[in-house]
Amino acid sequence: MNQKNWLPHQDNMTAPKESSLATLVMRLRAVTGIQVLVCKTVLEPLSDQHRLWYVERFEEGLSWFGSSILIDPIEVDPEYSGLIETIRLEARNKLNAGELGDGRRGRSVRMWGWMKNELYTRHNIAWRTPWEMTPWIAID
Numbered sequence: 001m002n003q004k005n006w007l008p009h010q011d012n013m014t015a016p017k018e019s020s021l022a023t024l025v026m027r028l029r030a031v032t033g034i035q036v037l038v039c040k041t042v043l044e045p046l047s048d049q050h051r052l053w054y055v056e057r058f059e060e061g062l063s064w065f066g067s068s069i070l071i072d073p074i075e076v077d078p079e080y081s082g083l084i085e086t087i088r089l090e091a092r093n094k095l096n097a098g099e100l101g102d103g104r105r106g107r108s109v110r111m112w113g114w115m116k117n118e119l120y121t122r123h124n125i126a127w128r129t130p131w132e133m134t135p136w137i138a139i140d
Contacts (some may be wrong), residue, residue: 011089031058
């Protein structure tokens, strides 16, 4: 690495302008705290643009959940993100109305199960729930 590429007080592996797989893995690791190999496994099959969208989504902050829970990369694809958010809001409304059960425990899992089914049934989208993306974390 030559001197011109070095940014003072900034680790080049987490530099915001870099978009190599290695840099994006480290940026995702920095914002989520998730192991490097897990971050690489999530990002590696994605296109360069989708990798960047995915990491930036975490860096901007997820509005609906914490940053240590991974989401399905399809959620950052502009073609599907609006549709998935619409289904998420519909699921949340059903959950709040008691249509997905009335217990307090397991609310997220019931909501995600309903979303997964609806996305596949209505739109033929094979969406992975946050629990499927982050199975090592216990979620209500």
